[in-house]
Structures are given as C-alpha cells and as structure tokens.
Amino acid sequence: MPDETKRTAGPAIYAVDPWVPGKPRVRHQLLSDDERALLAKIASIVRFKKGEHIYDDGDAADAVFNIISGVVIAHRAFAEVEHVMSFLYQGDLLGLSEEGHYSNAARAATAVVAYKIPLPALRRILDNNADLDLDLIVKLCEDLRAAQRHALVLAQKRATTKLAMFLELQEHLQLARGEPVLEIYLPMDRTSIAAYLGLTLAALSRAFRTLVSKQIISSRNRYHIKILDRNAFNRLADARFNET
Amino acid sequence: MPDETKRTAGPAIYAVDPWVPGKPRVRHQLLSDDERALLAKIASIVRFKKGEHIYDDGDAADAVFNIISGVVIAHRAFAEVEHVMSFLYQGDLLGLSEEGHYSNAARAATAVVAYKIPLPALRRILDNNADLDLDLIVKLCEDLRAAQRHALVLAQKRATTKLAMFLELQEHLQLARGEPVLEIYLPMDRTSIAAYLGLTLAALSRAFRTLVSKQIISSRNRYHIKILDRNAFNRLADARFNET
DNA sequence: CGTTGATTTGACCCTAATCAACTTAGGTGG
DNA sequence: CCACCTAAGTTGATTAGGGTCAAATCAACG
Numbered sequence: 246m247p248d249e250t251k252r253t254a255g256p257a258i259y260a261v262d263p264w265v266p267g268k269p270r271v272r273h274q275l276l277s278d279d280e281r282a283l284l285a286k287i288a289s290i291v292r293f294k295k296g297e298h299i300y301d302d303g304d305a306a307d308a309v310f311n312i313i314s315g316v317v318i319a320h321r322a323f324a325e326v327e328h329v330m331s332f333l334y335q336g337d338l339l340g341l342s343e344e345g346h347y348s349n350a351a352r353a354a355t356a357v358v359a360y361k362i363p364l365p366a367l368r369r370i371l372d373n374n375a376d377l378d379l380d381l382i383v384k385l386c387e388d389l390r391a392a393q394r395h396a397l398v399l400a401q402k403r404a405t406t407k408l409a410m411f412l413e414l415q416e417h418l419q420l421a422r423g424e425p426v427l428e429i430y431l432p433m434d435r436t437s438i439a440a441y442l443g444l445t446l447a448a449l450s451r452a453f454r455t456l457v458s459k460q461i462i463s464s465r466n467r468y469h470i471k472i473l474d475r476n477a478f479n480r481l482a483d484a485r486f487n488e489t
Numbered sequence: 490m491p492d493e494t495k496r497t498a499g500p501a502i503y504a505v506d507p508w509v510p511g512k513p514r515v516r517h518q519l520l521s522d523d524e525r526a527l528l529a530k531i532a533s534i535v536r537f538k539k540g541e542h543i544y545d546d547g548d549a550a551d552a553v554f555n556i557i558s559g560v561v562i563a564h565r566a567f568a569e570v571e572h573v574m575s576f577l578y579q580g581d582l583l584g585l586s587e588e589g590h591y592s593n594a595a596r597a598a599t600a601v602v603a604y605k606i607p608l609p610a611l612r613r614i615l616d617n618n619a620d621l622d623l624d625l626i627v628k629l630c631e632d633l634r635a636a637q638r639h640a641l642v643l644a645q646k647r648a649t650t651k652l653a654m655f656l657e658l659q660e661h662l663q664l665a666r667g668e669p670v671l672e673i674y675l676p677m678d679r680t681s682i683a684a685y686l687g688l689t690l691a692a693l694s695r696a697f698r699t700l701v702s703k704q705i706i707s708s709r710n711r712y713h714i715k716i717l718d719r720n721a722f723n724r725l726a727d728a729r730f731n732e733t
Numbered sequence: 734c735g736t737t738g739a740t741t742t743g744a745c746c747c748t749a750a751t752c753a754a755c756t757t758a759g760g761t762g763g
Numbered sequence: 764c765c766a767c768c769t770a771a772g773t774t775g776a777t778t779a780g781g782g783t784c785a786a787a788t789c790a791a792c793g
Contacts (some may be wrong), residue, residue: 342634381626389633390587392640403781454742
C-alpha cells in the first residue's frame, strides 16, 4: 500500500472516481510537493482517539482537517436520529463545505491523525495560489459526486440492495487506495453503517444475515467481509445488471 | 422579483444557503459584470421545451449550462428506476461535476432558456482568472451542501416527513429568489418529485392527501401549495422541533 | 470473570410498495 | 369549441419489508 504522506511531508488530497465498476483507476495526489510544503507550514498535526468527537454541527468553523490516517464519520442529528453523511479516509478533507459554521459534526471512527489547517491562513494561501484553487475544485466535484451516489443508495428501497451498494463502494475505495481487496474491510461500527444507509440497526443486521445465508457474502468477523458470489452480488449492487 | 440577468447580460451564478430556517438571506450574484461579460462572449443561448431532453448520462461532456429561466431536472436511472438528483433553477450550473462524461442526465421540467458554455473555452478562461475559481468553489460547496440535504431527506422513513422537508426546501428557495411565498410553487410534475424523494408516485400522492386532510397544507391546484398549519408543518419538516 | 456496550434475533405492527382500476388534465384534430 | 386521446395523477386492496420494542448473544476490556 503506497503511502504518499510518508514520502513527502504535508497535507495530501487524493482524487479518483471509485464508482465506475471495472475501472479501478488508482487515486492520484492532487497537490504538488511545493503546495504540500506550503500547507504544511501553516498546518498542525492533531490526534483523535477512536470514537472521539472532532467538531460539532454549528461550531464556529476555524479550520479544515486533512486526514493522515484513520477514518472519520461526518454526521448530523435530525429528528433525534443520527444520520451519517459520509465516511472520510486518508487524504480526504473535512470541514470544507461550510462557511462560518460547520454544517456537519465529525467524530473518529478509528484512531485518527490529521492535519489541522487554520482557515485564515488557508484563505491567505488560496488567494495567492491559482493552482490550489483548481485542485480544490477537482476535489469538490468529486465530493459532490460522492454525495449524489450516497443519495442514490439512500433512494433504494431494499435493505440488501443498500448494503450491497455500500459494500461495493467500500471495495472500490479500497481498490483505489491500493489495498488488497480479497476481503472488504469495514472500519466503522454497524450503527454508523446503518445511519449511513438510512436503516435501523436491526434491519441492517438482517440484511447482513440475508446475504450471508444466501451465500453471497461471508464474514470472517465483524470487520472483514468476503464476496462469495460475485454475480449475485453485482445483480444487487450494480445498475448494469438490473437494466435488462 | 429582481431579475439580475436582465440588468446585466451574461451568465449568472447565484449563491445563498436556503436551508437555515428563519434566515432567509437573499441570494447574491457571485460573478462580477466583467466576469459575466467574459463568459457571455463564449456562451451561446439555447432553449428547451418542457420535457425536452438536455443531455444524457454518459454523453461526452462538452459544455456546462447556466440557467437563465425555467427549471431543469438532473436525473439518473438506476435499477430501472428513475432517480432525481436535483432540481436546478435560474442561475444554477449544470454539467459541472463531471469530467469527460456527464454523470447525470438532464431534462427540462418547464420551458428552459440557458447559456451553453463550451468546456474548452471555459477552461481557458478559468486558467487566467483567479476570481472565477473562487466563485466556483463557493458554488460547489453550496451544491455539496444541497446534495447532503437531499441525502438527509432521503434518509427519512415517513413519506409525510419527506414531503414536508421537500416543501420547506422549495419555500426557502423561493424566498431566496425573492419571490412571494404565500404559496409554494412546484414547477415539476409529481413523478419527478416522487423520484426525488425516493417514493413511488402512489405513496407521494397519499402523502399529499394526508397533509391536506390534516389541514396542514392546502393546494389550489397541482402546482400551488399553501401551508395552513405552520406549527404542525414545522414539526414534520424541521429538526429544531423534533429535538425536544 | 463480570460489566458494559455492540450486535443479533424474535414477535409483532405499520407503512409504503405493488398491482390495478379509475379519474383528471392536457393536448390534438376536427 | 368540443370530442377524443393520452399521459399524469389519484384511489383502493393487498402484501412484503422494514420499523419498533424487547430479549438474548457476543465481544471487548478491565
């Protein structure tokens, strides 16, 4: 697994479309070494323990975070229910899509290390740096597509379909990160997955059981899933197979 | 209703957060007159009839569109079902969040007039124009928030809640556009609304009927809705009231 | 080894999906 | 302007799938 952040110091933004099935393009670094060095100067490194709270919906937004390692959950309470908006991985930015105040809350799904980039300093650098703008635009377009994919998942009516789509997405992300994909690794807990898919914990659990009992997937443990029947899996998760 | 596009010619990008309840900030134009003139030079004006097809999922993306008037539906078929990703209004951009190929299809919900901006020309201008970048970033952040709001709506389990949230969103958009809000105007057909909310046409129809029979809303006709019981409406649509 | 939180499972209920019939609203052509 | 046609929307009956609540396991950690 190539870890760019070790070769060159400083914030990293990766981009790749993890959706198009059969097209596992490797993600690439959007920032040049110079840009990363520039950002590193104004960034500090922060650590969060698993489950730790990073910022709250409504807090004054004074910094953006760039994940070095670990998984972050962007979430939001609505009508007493927690909704997970996205899972964020190494190289992802969080705290970006707000102005003045964060519009999501964020917490660590695993132990997290991240760059914390103060907003005023970032703004100063952006103003003098046309290239960074372009990179940001590319990243934002990608986040936008991701949000629309999420909407597509949520619009599904069957729990097994949602779950299969989620697993496929995780698999593509893993592939894009250059990790092995014999198994799908799920760093977040079931509750978070359920909140992401718009299901109750019970319904998600049943969806897992259904896929397992149909021999479509198997699970070594809570965090490691293997796809046994790729065809059946694709039929559930992938539009191409449903458009006959 | 102020119509900026009539005062100054050329593409227009408006931005405002239409979500925060009780905070109906008026949208403002992100582009300067100079920028708009610049874009106008490379843009052509195109018209689409109601229901007309604008571009298809997968088409080579050769231009972005900037809506002058009318409503556009960004949609996508998945598993034989049409999903509406967003409704786009005057000043909105479409065809942006893709690279190479459009990732959504688009069709006109009403008669539409739009600027068509060829991508190569746009790229040339962006390269020489730091200000435009910034504007684009603001717009993208806003689109991103909108997509996450959509996800939040889709994650709701009750049809009446989804519908109320949708109506509230439309109301806020209208307010932001400076239109009167005694009634909520729904330019799109029921089928599109259902597809946006992840409901069947039948379920949406029943949700309307439920709200009407509970005296929460009334409808003058298919396109004009009035909110009768603001408290009950907010209890359904608005997180603030559900967090007790 | 006990305690706590996470996950699974079960029983029951309710809502929205489905399928289908019916009504309405918009066009079209006479 | 009206009769007709078609697409859009409504309504009804039925059913399946997920919600809800609660009990039972399981897993992690001290």
